[in-house]
Amino acid sequence: MKTTTTTLNAHQIELLDEWRTELSIRCKNGINFIFAATLIWAGIALIWNLELSLYNQSILTFSISGLMLPLAWVFGKIMKTAWNVEGNPLNKVGLIFNIGQLFYFPFLFILLGNKPEYFALGYAIITGAHFFPYAWYYKTNWFGAFAGIIPFGSWMLSIYFPEMIGLIPAFVSGCLGILGVGLVRDYRLKIGQGNQDAIL
Secondary structure, three states: OHHHHHHHHHHHHHHHHHHHHHHHHHOHHHHHHHHHHHHHHHHHHHHOOOOOOHHHHHHHHHHHHHHHHHHHHHHHHHHOOOOOOOOOOOOOHHHHHHHHHHHHHHHHHHHHHHOHHHHHHHHHHHHHHOOHHHHHHOOOHHHHHHHHHHHHHHHHHHHHOOOOOOHHHHHHHHHHHHHHHHHHHHHHHHHHHHHHHHHO
16 A cells, blocks of 8 residues: 555656656746846836935836736747746646735735835845745746845945935845846756656
8 A cells, every 4th residue: 555655646746757857848948037127126216216205216116017917928929938838737727826925915004104214125125035946846946046046145245335216226136137147047957857758
């Protein structure tokens, strides 16, 4: 009985890995969202360098984020990424991971009303930290690495350059650009590995 259970678990793990690899390849690691976010955070960097009140900068930051889905759709068309992988049981898990970050938004509203000078930092931390489960979802360490780099890097910038808030969104934009390139490389390596397996 134990042997059967062990064999079944091993098969389930192998099947789970196949589903994750399929999502990574078909969705191209979600690079359309990452490059869309890169542009949005570049826009946020510009906002935080405008001669506006901290409150208005925070409101504009929140507003510009509404461009995420339209930009991701455009990049998805250009990069030919799949939004929906039919038949894959993990298909909707990525959406659940993404929705998870919405539960942190009350924290942003608290900052908006009480400490708007920390709004960009709070948003950066939430943005970076929500990438962590995607390291498992797409079978790539790139998401895991930047889930740490973005929040802690932003935090350090807020400590050493407190008067230069615009550095934080610029840093996030740069990190997202690097993450996007890394995810493209990861995708290509998996494609290459798949071709080798097919030959073998």
